[in-house]
């Protein structure tokens with residue numbers, strides 16, 4: 313049985329930055345990273361919009377899995393803030409969380425991100441404009457790497473790490489077993505026919521590993537809780553409509569409380585001059601978006617999500633199951649993602665191919681024209697419509713008939729795993745980080761959690 317000082321499950325940003333920091337602080341450590349997906353250069357989504365238009369449910373989804381994790385083809389927006397992107401600060405404190413996010417930012421610059429822009433809401437005139445219109449702009453600094461530079465950074469990080477760490481790609485970890493010891497615990501990691509042993513295990517399985525994580529926690533006996541899912545649509549409109557905001561802030565996180573139900577609706581993942589993409593989570597196709605730093609790859613549209621947060625109380629526990637059922641409904645009706653013109657939604661009719669072709673806003677994703685009111689619960693749809701009219705006051709044109717709405721966008725939250733301030737479970741030596749812990753929901757928070765745990769682990773060896 314091969315033994316390692318540290319085993320990391322998952323090579324997303326959480327796993328990568330923990331591997332980086334471990335080997336940076338103690339180059340003698342024997343570290344292995346197990347990743348269910350492919351190496352970076354072998355990650356290709358077969359959807360080309362021509363021959364393959366919809367998700368064909370690959371064995372491992374190249375958008376969500378492989379070196380770089382779900383973030384590899386993302387827009388590479390590293391939000392440096394405690395206001396959103398996770399609740400890491402509740403465990404490690406606001407100051408430490410920000411310090412770690414800034415440290416990750418410095419590494420991103422060192423590994424290829426130098427010259428990319430850092431945007432900030434500090435002193436922005438849009439704060440006042442939002443407030444005047446019953447909208448709230450959240451505080452953040454955002455490093456926009458862009459999909460292209462994000463890829464370069466990952467490539468450089470891999471080239472740096474590959475001689476320092478043993479990578480096992482296309483290797484799905486099936487089990488983690490705790491072997492209690494007198495001095496310290498040992499962990500047996502099973503992948504295929506092989507078993508590996510370690511005294512320190514970091515589980516960093518992200519969103520695509522949410523079901524696996526749930527089962528692992530049940531088997532090992534780690535407490536979890538879960539009660540939230542965000543459901544909504546991705547909005548796409550001509551880039552000019554939001555250019556005054558995106559030119560200054562790049563990404564603006566704006567929150568609105570609906571008059572009708574008092575629900576919170578927020579903008580999420582804004583991609584100026586970007587493209588809308590389909591995403592496969594556990595076999596369910598939802599929608600997302602990204603954009604490029606390279607002007608040659610940019611589009612004429614901006615896209616962002618409008619999400620309504622749904623918190624459930626006892627006895628209902630399966631918030632992700634609720635979100636999945638709604639996404640399944642859109643997959644059932646549209647064979648994948650559905651797109652509808654805002655004018656059609658308000659007019660109570662489905663969008664058709666003909667009406668889409670006549671639309672002034674040209675879709676960047678080949679989705680099925682349909683009717684989102686047959687998919688989204690009324691309360692959620694009412695909230696989205698209210699917010700579109702509210703946004704129209706600060707970005708006139710948002711409520712245009714040709715604004716495109718893609719559905720559904722679901723933000724699944726992994727159940728929150730019980731960990732302490734070191735992100736260590738009740739089994740000493742077993743750590744859970746990144747989106748798989750339910751504590752982080754973003755590149756910057758997931759990466760920061762990786763660095764935090766790596767530093768702690770190095771301390772435990774000294």
Ligand SMILES: Cc1cc2nc3c(=O)[nH]c(=O)nc-3n(C[C@H](O)[C@H](O)[C@H](O)COP(=O)(O)OP(=O)(O)OC[C@H]3O[C@@H](n4cnc5c(N)ncnc54)[C@H](O)[C@@H]3O)c2cc1C
Pocket residue numbers: 321322323324325326327346347348349375376377378379380381382383384385386387388389390391397483484485486516517518519520521524581589591600601602745746747748752753754755756758759
């Ligand atoms: C299209 C898209 C765009 C996004 N854009 C942004 C953005 O601009 N800014 C932002 O902050 N966030 C963005 N996100 C979210 C961001 O990518 C995640 O928050 C981040 O990747 C979480 O990092 P992680 O390491 O925790 O998990 P992940 O990145 O999900 O990585 C987990 C890895 O673990 C592997 N894994 C899972 N189970 C196992 C197993 N049993 N055995 C072995 N390996 C396993 C998976 O294959 C995966 O590669 C985006 C996400 C998507 C999908």
